[in-house]
Amino acid sequence: MIMNKRFSTLLAAALVAGGLSANVMAADIVTTDLKDGQFIHLSTATGGTTYLTMDAKGDFSTVVASSWSGNIDKLLGSLWQVKLIPHTTQAGTTYTYSLTNRLSGQLLSVKLQSDVDGGGRSENITANEKGGNTEWAYASGNALYAIKGDTVFTIGIGSNVLTFGATEDTSAPSNTSLYMGAVSTAAVTLKASDFNALVKANAGRLFFTDENVSSTEKNVLTANKWEAVDAKMTDGAYASGGTDVLFLTNGKEYKNRMNNAMTAADQTQKEYLLVDYNFYDPSKEFNVLKADTIAVEPTSDAVSNFDKRTVIAKHHPATAAFTVTYYIPNDSMVIAPAYVQTSIPVATTLKAMHTALPTNGKVTAVETAVNALEAAVASFYTTYDGTPTSMPAKGDKFAEADFATTGGAWQASSSESTITGEELIEAVKTAIKGITYSTTAATEKLEKAYVAKVNAYLSALNGLEIADLATTGGQAANYAKVSTSAIKDGANYADGLNSLTVNAVTSKQVVIRKLSNTKVLTIGGDPAVVANGNLVATIKTSDKDATIGGDATIAEGLYYVIDAMKEDDGAENKYYGLYFDESPVNAANYVAKAQAFNPYAQFVVTKAAGVDKGNYAIENRATANAKWQGVTNVVDKDNKIYTIGNDTIQLVAADDVDEDNAYIGFKYITANDAKNNKFTITSAAEMLAGQTIVMVKDSSLKIAEGEMLFTLTPSEETEYGVNEDLINVSYTIYNDADSTYLVKDDASDNYRFIHESNIAPSAITKFYMIAVDTDSTYVLADGLDDATKMVISTQYKTISAKDLDERNDMFIVKPQAAPASYKSLPKHVRIQAINGDYAAVNAKNQGIAVREGDLKADAYDNLDFIFWLDTAHYENAAPYTYYITKGVKETEEVAASRLYMWNSYDSAKVKDANKELPYVYGAGANRVMFRTASIMAQDTLLVPTMDAAAKIDTVSIAAKPAGSADGLKHNVKAGVKNFQFSFEFASKDADNEYNIVCQNNNGKNYVHNINGVLAMGPKEDAVVVNVLNVTPEDEAATGNETINAEGVKVIAANGGVQIIGAQGKKVVITNILGQTVANTVLSSDNATIAAPQGVVVVAIEGEEAVKAIVK
Known part of the structure; x- marks a missing residue:
């Protein structure tokens, strides 16, 4: 471990004049000297002073080395903690490295991905790349590199960025733009911003390693959370020679007398770490450290006020001045005091106690006696005749001294009328005994509070005597020093009327000291010097050792x-x-x-x-x-x-989250639901429940009673989120009643309804419906960034556009069924044009329009006018689409195939034997035909060809060749949408009036009635039809499909399917979506299998599949 230097050495090293000292430079590191957990710099040159840094967010930059004072955040960003990763080889153990940034805590991470030919990146790397490579090899002059396959990836340092290279090789390339450099061993003198940056991670706490105080003692450093305040005392008796010092506050605040007149207790004082005037030892070498208030707040009071303010203070402000230095290699600090206090106040500060007596509740008789007593106490400290010989002598006691009966002045001669200090005290006590307290409770409480303060003042006077004289000759202008029963050693105590004094202290720092069997926090010499006897107690900003990374294990x-x-x-x-x-x-x-x-x-x-x-x-x-x-x-x-x-x-x-639902967080309406519903938008507020958005005369919006239906048109879906697995959608809001759009009006910067004829489609506002509070209440916002949202005035119920950070008003959005196309379960229908014509099928299987009277004509059968709507897309569809087939008699037993309505668009050029175009009518209109086909799956038909070969084509959404990825053994042709039709409303006001629309969307996909011929064309002039339910008599003439092959028969029944003659055979029943609802081997020759209501497909082993309609 690198030990802390002596304080004087540290301070000098941190104040190198004229710029950098030599040991600021990052000397190159020999990799064999690297230790696990060691801090290093990554520099741009050998012995360089430009370092790679990372900020708290992970962005890269560079910084030039300095003394770092005032720039500790940049220093921390330039420190990288090394983890050694061993690899055993035949040649021995080699190492790769991971590097953790001291400031951000992030591992240096770069993705090994090139985006240019030959390797490399088109752009430099400006920020740490999550999920990248974090294990690096290093050799001096080779930068950091990683080998993946036959490619070597390198990173170097550019201007505030990382450079990236990639070459096909298996050995380290030369790269001279990144070096590992040692950190400086010089101490960094911290400014307040530096200290606060260091302790921020643990909310201002400091920690000790190696040693700490005994369990019976309190460590004031670790028991508080600290914030530093800069200060520099540049003049007066307490100037620190221009050295920067810090005041460390724990944030606790009080209201005290800090104004110039020292009267009103309305000024804020904070508690600071300070060196107390009390000691742990009799020899008075080891001061107590404590947190307490000081005379002058370091950021608000001028030096000229020091003397004035310390008159009533317990602690001189200079005793809270510290120099804090930081050691980079072991991430620790030294805290050194600047001053110790040399005079100690009387604990009660007598003058202050008298000044603090309450004015509310005072009793006049007591107040008179107390004022006489205070005048005598004050005169006991000073002289009135101007000569030292008339001052009280050292050792004189207040209780025995004589004072004038008027004016309270101390008397040098007993020839005058006098009263003793003891008698003055007794006069106050007598006045207290004579009080008749008020009968009003509140007044009595104030009077008793006043008396309690007076009694405290009397107690403070016990044992008051002259401890020392301020002068020994000449004019005595200074106060004497005193002591009381509470404070016995008067030599070091000010009387509460004199300023406090301090002495500068050098070569001391905050240490742990063992005294007898107790370890205490105090100030002493450098513990690294054995002779000092102080214990090594490293001060850290974290209770974690300098290990690589943290200790948390969290499941992803x-x-x-x-x-x-x-x-x-x-x-x-x-x-x-x-x-x-x-x-x-x-x-x-x-x-x-x-x-x-x-x-x-x-x-x-x-x-x-x-x-x-x-x-x-x-x-x-x-x-x-x-x-x-x-x-x-x-x-x-x-x-x-x-x-x-x-x-x-x-x-x-978050176990309750449905992670498969990509649409959470926003109102999600499918395009199909949006097309088939109108919506109400009402306030979710309890007082405004059910009220909707309306426009008032000035075109502004408000919430009001009533029902308004809106059309919501969704935008394209947008992927977003950390894994881009979420989807949001915005909506245009259209008022169907008056054909207006809800928009954000740029002119008024507010929301308005604007008629659809007065706004371009690109200018229509799209609203996001953001779930707030619940999954069904939404804030309506016109964007997700730098946008506004709808807010309701609680007073006027008006709607305004407010910034996204304003309060929220939620809305409820509910659908009201309004299908945009005809919706029905499979059934038989008639299709009648509004001019009275009926759709029918002629002998050539052509779609025609025939008058009602023609129903009786010999050329047509009743079934030619009845059609079966067979669902192609029903649930959540826009529009609902059908296969339209010719009706079949109930008594007939038919194969799975029927005549399917067909847009002959893809056969327009086919000619018959007479070289005519049978599928074209008039000037190029494709006929509506009815063509034999059978359903293989929802979007796939089996369609016999019309050529001599009479093959069966598989027709689906898209063409697929035989042998494609899905294992097909034959070709699949496109064109199934030519067989799929919908009945879409002819206008928004229409009721049971529809256009027949083919789903191939080729621009001519609407059915027209051209002189009685059904043919395809554009939307304009398309035939308008009614879809009519058939009569019971007609229904009886049609029925479900059955299988009747060699004795096997399938009959649809209520709630199931009856199968006759298939004992021992496997039966599979699927719904129209292809989902299996039954899969069994029949054990009976006459079995009924339960099936859901609607269309099902029945496949019997050895037979062709057939559909049945379960009722």
């Missing part, structure tokens, strides 16, 4: 974080016990309890690369801000309380 994962700092800057921490929250609309950044719905109140804990414990990053799950990072130590293992950075925190496992 998701946590809530509680503020476990009981104090903040010496005061009670009002946020103690609350949960951290970094929500953009929470200015306090705390919440009262864990919030599983709020990612801003959740934190991801990860271990630093290259360590097995003690160094962690704690990042906000939503903001990805590494709020804490670096060395982590245990405070309370059982309750998961740790110190990291400058904070004490408690971790609570």
